[in-house]
Amino acid sequence: MARPATIADVAARAGVSPATVSRVMNGTRAVDQEMTERVRAAAAALDYSPSPLARSLVLGRTNTVAVVVPDLGNPTFHGVLRGLSHAAARNGYHVLVADSAESVTAELALAQQTRRRCDGLVLVAPRMPETDLAQLLRTLQPMVVVNREPVGEHASPVVTADYRLGLTELLELLYADGHRSLAYLAGAPQSASNTRRLAALEEFGATHPDLAVEIRPCGVNFVDGHDAAGPLVRSGVTGVLAFNDLVAMGLVSALGEAGVAVPAAMSVVGFDDIPFARYVTPPLTTAAVPVTELGELAWQGMWDLLSGGPPRRTVVLSPQVVRRGSTGPAARSRPETADGP
Amino acid sequence: MARPATIADVAARAGVSPATVSRVMNGTRAVDQEMTERVRAAAAALDYSPSPLARSLVLGRTNTVAVVVPDLGNPTFHGVLRGLSHAAARNGYHVLVADSAESVTAELALAQQTRRRCDGLVLVAPRMPETDLAQLLRTLQPMVVVNREPVGEHASPVVTADYRLGLTELLELLYADGHRSLAYLAGAPQSASNTRRLAALEEFGATHPDLAVEIRPCGVNFVDGHDAAGPLVRSGVTGVLAFNDLVAMGLVSALGEAGVAVPAAMSVVGFDDIPFARYVTPPLTTAAVPVTELGELAWQGMWDLLSGGPPRRTVVLSPQVVRRGSTGPAARSRPETADGP
DNA sequence: TTGTAAGCGTTATCAG
């Protein structure tokens, strides 16, 4: 309630100059033993601690980084935030978090605003237009980009998972199980990771002419997957690659309601390996994205920058395919014949 | 990269005093039309925006609140953070998030540190010792406490869910289904919400002499629930109240592996209604804690305080019992006889 | 070793 003690208060009580107090608090320079103790005592008595604000202003350093994510509700960003927050704390840094609430238009301004209160910015913005991103990259350094690779030259470390590789390995898994007719449930078209997945699809298709993969616009949430079930069953595919685990779980759930057995009649794979993927029924086959590690590496990149460290580098983490119960050998007959004679 | 423009730069370019620039930027006072435009032009040309740091120092206000949570990985705190972050943003406030990584010892220092960079503190610390909490309440105002009710006098709004009521209603649900022999899987003994649940147990037991509830130390995670299955089956109870959904899901999973049918042989209820509770098999009967709303209300309380507003108040949200597939009528025979003749 | 004073970038007071 009472106004916090200032350096002047401590100085007065200890009978020394503010400069001396500062030197004692920071161990900047040697200070006479007896004076040091007087200052310590005074500081303790007044419950003094230096104002981070004032320090930041004069030092030009806040010991805080901004993290901008599209949606705090998404387990992926959530994991990144956690990894980052822990790693930053280990270096004495604080985290200012901003949630753009999926609003692509507000994201630019939000990033700029947030950045000004901090020493750096970690940006997770899978759907931000490339030109906006380029602008931020030019003006908001030091900056680290997570989960997308900006085009063109820039000075920022990039930390991302290899979505293309992940999807390729899922395709291989399904292909090896005999699936030759698949569907891909696409996420947001502009999203970076969706683009990478599509690239994987194209490449894999080119080298496997006997495989048919139809691409269906879908979404990123449970309900999107749920709603996709009907058309999918009618389409006669034997396996589905969902954009992410949420979509996959929605789909599996809807298939269950429709009496389509997973994986007997239809195989389903997700992406991300969110914490609950292993607990649904059947447990989800998916490509695990190491989100916590992503966050830790993002901090690592930021820390390098802040310490005026080594040249930028790009870190690409490989998703780990984990085979669980939602996939199996391709069904002999088409799913819609399940209720046939 | 270049040093950001300062108010002095803008003033020089526009041929006015810094004070005038400040007035234009803040609309604090009427400024001559022509001057205003000159300032605007200069500011735009130099890409100037006022330093939040300097403003904070002179205004004594950072437009930032600190949120301390025990674990960003927990869906509950996660939801609170999301609700809070959105609500704060609507009032132009930023959120500094600190994760104490479950370390009860570090929590006190963390809260103090974090608080100093902000205008207020939202504390989610279910296991912090009461004396520490009291100290923070005394020294770190304005402050809002989430999900526990501090003892004694204090000036802080409290926002919490009624864990006692929630568990009582779950008990009623099971009792109405004929269960007379139950087990409660306890969470962290020191935790505030665990204490409230125990109170519910005691009260309900007093008014229902024909009901037996055994209390078993357990934990708060999936594995804890999983590990609890064995002893539980042998104990012969017909229903289990898990500390939370995670524990319940672990238990259900282990019961499935052990061939104990849920809910036919054993009913299980969770607590919280985390996003995936409805998607597991069988879907979990649980008491839904409105976490997002908790976060929003926490901000509301903080905002009141920051605006020098009305007297403190305590908000208690009622969990909503949602009946799903993991509960049913009490089994006639004891579970361990499931494999009997 | 210690103190004095300037300055970090802004806003608010107070004359003009």
Added chain:
DNA sequence: CTGATAACGCTTACAA
């Protein structure tokens, strides 16, 4: 309506 000037609380030359 505008411009000096003094804070805000701290660190850091520079001087003693």
